[in-house]
Amino acid sequence: MFRNYTCLFFILFLTQVISQERDSNNYTYNGNKFSEKKVFDEAEMSYRKAISSEPNNLKALYNLGNTHYKEKDFDEAAQRFFQTQKETDNKYQKHKAFHNMGNVYMQQKEYAKAIEAYKNALRNDSTDDKTRYNYALAKELLEKEKQKQKDKESKEDQKQEEEKKNNQENDDKKDDGDSENQDKKEKDDKKSKNQGDDNKKDKNPKKNQDSDSKKDSPKPKGGLSNQQMKNLLEAMNNQEKKVQDKVNAKKIKGVPVRGKKDW
Template sequence: MNFKGLPFLFLVFTSALSWSQNEVANNLIVDGNEAHEQAEYIDAEAQYRKAVSLAPEKSEALHNLGNTNYRIEDYSAASQRFFQTQKNTTSKNEKHAAFHNLGNVYMQQKDYAQAVAAFKNGLRNNPTDEETRYNYALAKELLEKEQQQDQQDEQNQDNQDQDQDKEDQDKEGDQEKKDEKGDQEDPKDEGEDKDKKEGEDGESEDDSKEKPEEDKPKNPEKEGEGDEKKQPPPQPKPGQISPEQVKSLLEAMNNQEKGVQEKVNAQKVKGTPVKTKKDW
């Protein structure tokens, strides 16, 4: 990123400090500037910090400490130093330098909106500085591109969400059609299931009919009959006639009656005369 460099503040003696404090603080700032030019930023930072501790309101020490923080890429500390510098000073040149460097910090952090605001404030305090104007134009261009990209990303996200919503709606519609089709086919399926169940029940009944006799539960009455057949004939009690005796008596009576009838018939035959001649 090609933006213009950091303004550097040099010593300005003020009457607010005592002569001894002012001399010590100024000497520390000089030592810090020499170390900074030699890229000895750690040493430079130490010298500036000592100067700030002796004279917190001395803008040169605070501003140059911010420059050292910037060089070692401690952008958070640098932005604090530059902001405090422009707040403490009443000099337009010092305000301009502080806002310019603050804009450079925001550029490094890619915070282009803040950078545009910082460079604009720098130009308000020094409208003729071309480096500040250049950095302002660059920050504004980068901000516009960023906003366009954000809008494009948002549009792409909206399109993606719409596509996803449409896809979800299509899936829901397909599912509803499948459900409706399934509901229409249900009565037939229920009938088939019922016929199938009745068929299975019929087969079960046939199977039960075809079971061998030993698988069927036995009839207690028939079992009783079988048991009676297997039992020996009952013995007659004393004074009673057995069925066999009754049968024998009946047969004897029939035979006797038959014999009597034969005798009667024989007598009839004998008493009838036999004709030897024809009757004339």
């Protein structure tokens, strides 16, 4: 009796598995038809139903990745291809999954990742000419990208060097200009000062004349001032005049009167 229940349970389980597998295959088939017609949203829905019915349906998983690739949803596509190669031990299926992963990375211009994906594809099938070609192309594009980046950095360094040189030249010109302005300012200040001194002389001519007289007249010995010297000379002249007057008076008294006759 127990054995009969066990057999019945096994039959029901097997029937359910077969039914799920059949449903999954049907969904996969429908997805392929939608994909051929480029109705990608319907194709995606069918593949997801197929995977939901049978998680081990690697064909539906792989085709779902292709659908994402055609929709340019590259991140989702890479994820589906990665899951496919991880879930299978079949070299052919691994090769196809890695090859398509390489194609995704090429679209994203991630050439280093593409090279690694194509390498893994070739490890599982080294005879695929398309994979070998894509691998060589990815290496070439990566080298060009590196050279382009190197040239860009070189130009940026050159530009920075030129800017640094121009800034230095501008600083030197500014310093020269500041020096010239300072020299001009000093000359203008000196000129203004000289003009100020000349104006003071013009406003005080007597003072200037006295100053010039003092400069031209030699200072008498003994430390006498000009005024003292002048007073001394006047006193001497007065004294000399008095003496001369006395002499003249005596001469007048001694002269005989010519109108009187002698006996």
